[in-house]
Structures are given as structure tokens and as C-alpha cells.
Amino acid sequence: MSRLVVIGGGMAGLSAAYAAHKANPALTITLLEAGPRLGGKVLTHAEDGFLLEGGPDAVVRYKPWALELMRELGLEGELVGTLPARPSALIHDGKRALPIPAGLQMVVPGDLWALAKTPLLSPFGKARALLDLLLPGKEEDEAFGEFIRRRLGNQVWERLAAPLSGGIYGGDPAELSTLAAFPQLKELERTHSSLIRGALEQRKKRGTREAGGLFASLRGGLGTWVEAITRGLEGVQVYPHTPVTGLERRPESWRVYTSQGYQEAEAVVLAVPAGTAARLLEPLYPTAARALGEIPYGDSATVSLAFPAEKIPPRVGHGMLMAAGQGFHVRGFTWTDQKWAGRAPQGYALVRAYFSGISAREAELIQMALADLERLWGQVPPPERSWVFRWPQGLPRYTVGHLERVKTATEAERLAGLFLAGAAYQGVGLPEVVRLGSAKALQAVAFLSRGAPSAVPHPA
Known part of the structure; x- marks a missing residue:
């Protein structure tokens, strides 16, 4: 046998x-x-009406293999999307939180009008990004930070690409291999001679991230x-x-x-x-x-904090990402109760901080998350509950x-x-x-x- x-x-x-x-x-x-x-790293924890994800909290819809397996296992009726929100997420540039430009394809602007309007980039930054339409391609592999800066400029890297890519792999996203970690972008450069031109074409074929329609989870969590x-x-x-x-x-x-x-x-x-x-x-x-x-490999961790909803400021969308080089500890925050239904009891807000490339004890991670929230909100009440999930050397770095x-x-x-x-x-x-x-x-x-x-x- x-x-x-x-x-x-x-x-x-x-x-x-x-x-x-x-x-x-x-x-x-x-x-x-x-x-x-x-x-x-798929770990769902339920406690007193809170439903927490210690690792990933969603799968993307346009890569079908996870969803196909869920359906095959009889979980079709348990699939849920994110709660409606426009914008779905903001990026904090160090001074203020601003919406992610509409039409974004991965980290590339796929809507020229949205690119023209976004306050995340200065007029110079927008003009530099548009040079991508004219620049020649490059066949060999290169670090992801160098690739985006070469094609779209430093502002797009710091204020869009770095925060959007920083939560995928452990460590500094600037060091990633573009061919290994983001082969689709090298393919856009090869086939369209421009990331923006390729993103405009790609946007016609699939949704965009700002409506939240790209992500799916399960009613009871991925566990x-x-x-x-x-x-x-x-x-x-x-x-x-x-x-x-x-x-x-x-x-x-x-x-x-x-x-x-x-x-x-x-x-x-x-x-x-x-x-x-x-x-x-x-x-x-x-x-x-x-x-x-x-x-x-790099370390990663998530910290979930529960607050009485009336004691914290109103939050926009599903969360907030942090621009590179602005002194934040976290890669980003998820407003879990506003992203997914049924994740917190009535009257509570559930905030999840994501860390990558930081090695620290649980108490230190909580303090880092609270310090960044204080920077965003001005004042932060003590959380009524906190949960920390650490993944030492948990993420491979390509x-x-x-x-x-x-x-x-x-x-x-x-x-x-x-x-x-x-x-x-x-x-x-x-x-x-x-x-x-x-x-x-x-x-x-x-x-x-x-x-x-x-x-x-x-x-x-």
C-alpha cells in the first residue's frame, strides 16, 4: 500500500x-x-463576544485557490466580505491621514483622475509618477524600493507603495526582490512599457481595493x-x-x-x-x-485592543496604513469592528495593530501600538482588553x-x-x-x- x-x-x-x-x-x-x-498562522480566537484573527484576516478574491477550497469544503454560505466603506482605508503621511487614491492596482495608480486629485502626492510627485509613461524598461531583477522609485518616484514609494506592501512580507519592503515578490509589476513593465499604462488596463479586468470588494473572510473567522x-x-x-x-x-x-x-x-x-x-x-x-x-525570515506580530466605542474618536473606513520614514512603530491599524461584521460586542471598538520586522515582548508591542494611536488621536483611553499574537521569524522575505x-x-x-x-x-x-x-x-x-x-x- x-x-x-x-x-x-x-x-x-x-x-x-x-x-x-x-x-x-x-x-x-x-x-x-x-x-x-x-x-x-491562521489562528482565530473567540472570547466574550470578541472574534480575533492572530494572523491573516482575509484572502484576496482575484487569486482563486483559497476561495475554491473553502467552497469545496462547504463553506460557501459562511463567506463574507468587508463592510461597506468609502474610502476603505487611509494612509498617514506623518502629518495627516488621507484616502488611498481610487483605482489603485496593487501599489500602482490605475485612475489618472484620482492620481491628479490625491493630496497624498505633491504636484511634483504626481508629475514624477507620470514619467513612468515615458521611461524605458529594465529586464533584470532589482530591489522593490529601487524599482518603484525608478518607475514612479520617491513620493509614490514612501506614501503609497511602502505602506501598501509593508504588511505582506517580514522586514523592510524596500529590500524585496521585485521579480519574486511582485512579478505582476515586472510583467506590466514588460508588456506595457509602463506600470501606469498596465494598471489602467488591469483595472478594466478586476475591481479596485478602495471598495473593499477584493477581500473575503468567513463569518466565524478563518479558523x-x-x-x-x-x-x-x-x-x-x-x-x-x-x-x-x-x-x-x-x-x-x-x-x-x-x-x-x-x-x-x-x-x-x-x-x-x-x-x-x-x-x-x-x-x-x-x-x-x-x-x-x-x-x-522576519518577525511579525498583531496586537488587538478593545475600547468602549464612545471613548475613542470616530474612525474612517477599515483602517489606516503608515507612510515610510515617519517614525511609526506599526505598519498599520485595522478597525476590526468596522471591517467585518460580528467581531466585537455592541458598544465596543476593536483595533488591530500590525507589526513587521520588530522583535519585542508583548507588553512592549502593546505600548508601541498605544503610542502610535496617541499620535493619531491625541489621547487614548486605556484599553479594556488586549491580545498579542507574536510570530518570531514567521514571514519569509523574498x-x-x-x-x-x-x-x-x-x-x-x-x-x-x-x-x-x-x-x-x-x-x-x-x-x-x-x-x-x-x-x-x-x-x-x-x-x-x-x-x-x-x-x-x-x-x-
């Missing part, structure tokens, strides 16, 4: 186990998770998605509290060593952070392990050279029956993680259906 072991119980591993089980219900599948629970996938794994052997300590490639199978013994399998899906994968693969494929070890590192790392899949999945490779968002986990599971099922060949020789 064919056997598959999935290592890692985050969304990549859960998606892989589910896809493999669906493709071949007779397959013996084991899911191993080092921690006490499944779901990775209900984890619960639904887990229910769909009936017959799969699921072991939390089971860290994997080693991998051995045997002539006809894999041996997966854990803190509680070992598992035998003909195929393995390794759906863990890059550093963990590097440690496990170092004896088997040193060059791939070195490449995985070179993928940097810095320049990432595509080359991933190409080298995935050479480890030359080892017969090994498949790599997770946020370290082709996207950190939930849709991309689901897509890759599912795809690797189907490759594993196809491999097993052909019959597992003997192991390839170990590389020198």
Missing part, C-alpha cells in the same frame, strides 16, 4: 494532505505537526477554514506535538524520524519553513539545504536573489518522492500557499501511482 507523509500542519501542509486524500482516498497519509495545533479542512481529513493520521528530527532516503522508501519514533513512506511533502527544511535536507542534499538556509535560491532549493526534489511546499517558495499569501501545497500533493499522488523508483544517488 502506498504511503505519504506530510510534514507541517500549516495551511500548505493541510492543503497538501487534503488534496492527496481527495485524489486517492485509499492512500495512507500521515500528517505530522511539531506544534500543538494545525493551521500555522473555521482550518476546522473544515481537518474534518475533511477523515482517515488521515494526524499527529500534533510531533516534530520531525530527521529524514532518511532508503532504497525504496523514506524514513521520517520524529520525537516519538519513525514513519515509513514512499513519498514526503515537506511543508515547513525554509530553515527547518534546510536542517532536514542538509545530510541528503547539501546544496539545496544551503539555498534554503539563505532565505531570510529578497533579491530569491528566485535563484528557490531554483537551487527545489533541486532537492530530484530525490525520488520528495516534494517541497510552503510560503518560502512561490508566494506568502494564503491563496498561493494553498495552490502550491495542493499542486505538490497531486504530484506526490502521481508519483506514487507510477510506483516509487529507487532513490537517486546523493549529490556530492
Whole structure:
């Protein structure tokens, strides 16, 4: 009987186990998770009428893989969109909070009239952005901050692109690889010779972020998605509290060593952070392990604060992002009770602060969030409740050279029956993680259906 072991119980591993089980219900599948629970950074916490997301709070609609899985799991009736709000979010430029320009495509202006009217940019900044329509393209990869400054100017970077992109990856968004983290923008440059021209065209094909129509969640929080996938794994052997300590490639199978013994399998899906994968693969494929070890990770955290609604100022839209270089600690705030229905009891406001690239204790993170709110509001009452969710080294950073590192790392899949999945490779968002986990599971099922060949020789 064919056997598959999935290592890692985050969304990549859960998606892989589910896809493999669906493709071949007779397959013996084991899911191993080092921690006490499944779901990775998808963590919903309910307490006394408050519904909190410790990690991501939504999926984007235009990347279909997460929504397709939710619907397949019977969650169609639980899908919800953000509450109506115009503007949906503001950006604070250090002096005042201003609406995000309408028609924005990712971080690129897709509405020339809105660009002309926005007070976020000075007349010079707007004129500099329009030079994008005339500038030549550039084929090679470059840091994201350099790319946006080259195409659209420094003001667009500091006041639009940096705040909008700062919450996606850990650390400084200026250091990201444009080709790895934002390939769509390099494609716009290649196909339209201009980001703005490409964004104008793209806007005709899909919605814009200011209406909030791009985002979806679940009525009971994204944690209900984890619960639904887990229910769909009936017959799969699921072991939390089971860290994997080693991998051995045997002539006809894999041996997966854990803190509680070992598992035998003909195929393995390794759906863990890059550093963990590097440690496990170092004896088997040193060059791939070195490449995985070179993928940097950054810290992130969320702080949720509950206030009596009458004690804080009126808030606009769903939240506020912070311009770069203005001395804020947080990347942005979400007005959770105004973004999603049913997230706070009547009479309460629920504010969520997002941190990226900051290592601090829980009490320090709360004080940083309150200090930034005081800067925005002038005076902040003591929160009645607070919750902190920290993700040390939780987000991979796709810095320049990432595509080359991933190409080298995935050479480890030359080892017969090994498949790599997770946020370290082709996207950190939930849709991309689901897509890759599912795809690797189907490759594993196809491999097993052909019959597992003997192991390839170990590389020198």
C-alpha cells in the first residue's frame, strides 16, 4: 500500500494532505505537526463576544485557490466580505491621514483622475509618477524600493507603495526582490512599457481595493477554514506535538524520524519553513539545504485592543496604513469592528495593530501600538482588553536573489518522492500557499501511482 507523509500542519501542509486524500482516498497519509495545533498562522480566537484573527484576516478574491477550497469544503454560505466603506482605508503621511487614491492596482495608480486629485502626492510627485509613461524598461531583477522609485518616484514609494506592501512580507519592503515578490509589476513593465499604462488596463479586468470588494473572510473567522479542512481529513493520521528530527532516503522508501519514533513512506511533502527544511535536507542534499538556509525570515506580530466605542474618536473606513520614514512603530491599524461584521460586542471598538520586522515582548508591542494611536488621536483611553499574537521569524522575505535560491532549493526534489511546499517558495499569501501545497500533493499522488523508483544517488 502506498504511503505519504506530510510534514507541517500549516495551511500548505493541510492543503497538501487534503488534496492527496481527495485524489486517492485509499492512500495512507500521515500528517505530522511539531506544534500543538494545525493551521500555522491562521489562528482565530473567540472570547466574550470578541472574534480575533492572530494572523491573516482575509484572502484576496482575484487569486482563486483559497476561495475554491473553502467552497469545496462547504463553506460557501459562511463567506463574507468587508463592510461597506468609502474610502476603505487611509494612509498617514506623518502629518495627516488621507484616502488611498481610487483605482489603485496593487501599489500602482490605475485612475489618472484620482492620481491628479490625491493630496497624498505633491504636484511634483504626481508629475514624477507620470514619467513612468515615458521611461524605458529594465529586464533584470532589482530591489522593490529601487524599482518603484525608478518607475514612479520617491513620493509614490514612501506614501503609497511602502505602506501598501509593508504588511505582506517580514522586514523592510524596500529590500524585496521585485521579480519574486511582485512579478505582476515586472510583467506590466514588460508588456506595457509602463506600470501606469498596465494598471489602467488591469483595472478594466478586476475591481479596485478602495471598495473593499477584493477581500473575503468567513463569518466565524478563518479558523473555521482550518476546522473544515481537518474534518475533511477523515482517515488521515494526524499527529500534533510531533516534530520531525530527521529524514532518511532508503532504497525504496523514506524514513521520517520524529520525537516519538519513525514513519515509513514512499513519498514526503515537506511543508515547513525554509530553515527547518534546510536542517532536514542538509545530510541528503547539501546544496539545496544551503539555498534554503539563505532565505531570510522576519518577525511579525498583531496586537488587538478593545475600547468602549464612545471613548475613542470616530474612525474612517477599515483602517489606516503608515507612510515610510515617519517614525511609526506599526505598519498599520485595522478597525476590526468596522471591517467585518460580528467581531466585537455592541458598544465596543476593536483595533488591530500590525507589526513587521520588530522583535519585542508583548507588553512592549502593546505600548508601541498605544503610542502610535496617541499620535493619531491625541489621547487614548486605556484599553479594556488586549491580545498579542507574536510570530518570531514567521514571514519569509523574498529578497533579491530569491528566485535563484528557490531554483537551487527545489533541486532537492530530484530525490525520488520528495516534494517541497510552503510560503518560502512561490508566494506568502494564503491563496498561493494553498495552490502550491495542493499542486505538490497531486504530484506526490502521481508519483506514487507510477510506483516509487529507487532513490537517486546523493549529490556530492
